[in-house]
Amino acid sequence: xxxxxxxVGDLEKFLEASQDLDFRQTDxxxxxxxxxxxxxxxxxxxxxxxxxxxxxxxxxxxTCYSDRQVKRLIKEHNWFGKLRVKKSCYRNRFSKTxxxxxxxxxxxxxIASIRAILASKxxx
Numbered sequence: 001x002x003x004x005x006x007x008v009g010d011l012e013k014f015l016e017a018s019q020d021l022d023f024r025q026t027d028x029x030x031x032x033x034x035x036x037x038x039x040x041x042x043x044x045x046x047x048x049x050x051x052x053x054x055x056x057x058x059x060x061x062x063t064c065y066s067d068r069q070v071k072r073l074i075k076e077h078n079w080f081g082k083l084r085v086k087k088s089c090y091r092n093r094f095s096k097t098x099x100x101x102x103x104x105x106x107x108x109x110x111i112a113s114i115r116a117i118l119a120s121k122x123x124x
Contacts, residue, residue, distance in 0.1 A: 002038075002062075008042065008047070008051045008054050008055065011054050011055065011058045012054050014058070015054070015057055015058060015061060018061065022064070023061060023062045023063070023064060024064055025062070025063050025064070028085055029085050031063055031065075032073070032083040032084070032085055033083075034062075034063075035059055035063065035070075035073055035077075035083060036077060036082055036083040038055070038058075038059065039055075039074065039077050042055055044074065044077070045078055056070055056071070056074065059073075
């Protein structure tokens, strides 16, 4: 994607020239792979504080992620040596107890008739 940019000075020139432009990444998997490759290519953790700031601004500009999100990605890259896409936050769900099947509707209707109280405004 940006293989022609070789130095942090090139990044700085790009950031100055593209102030009015907006960029978007396609999906999280390709974005994380690109950020991971960029951090390795520029050896982010060995750079000076000023150059780290330029690299971080470049990633923020091209990914449209917030500053805090990019810091989190850089921290994860520092800890694990690579970025990985995490699974969805909904992976530990409880199973559904009731579904919208006719059998469950019949159970609710029988319970409501026994108690003479409707479980909702409309049982069926």
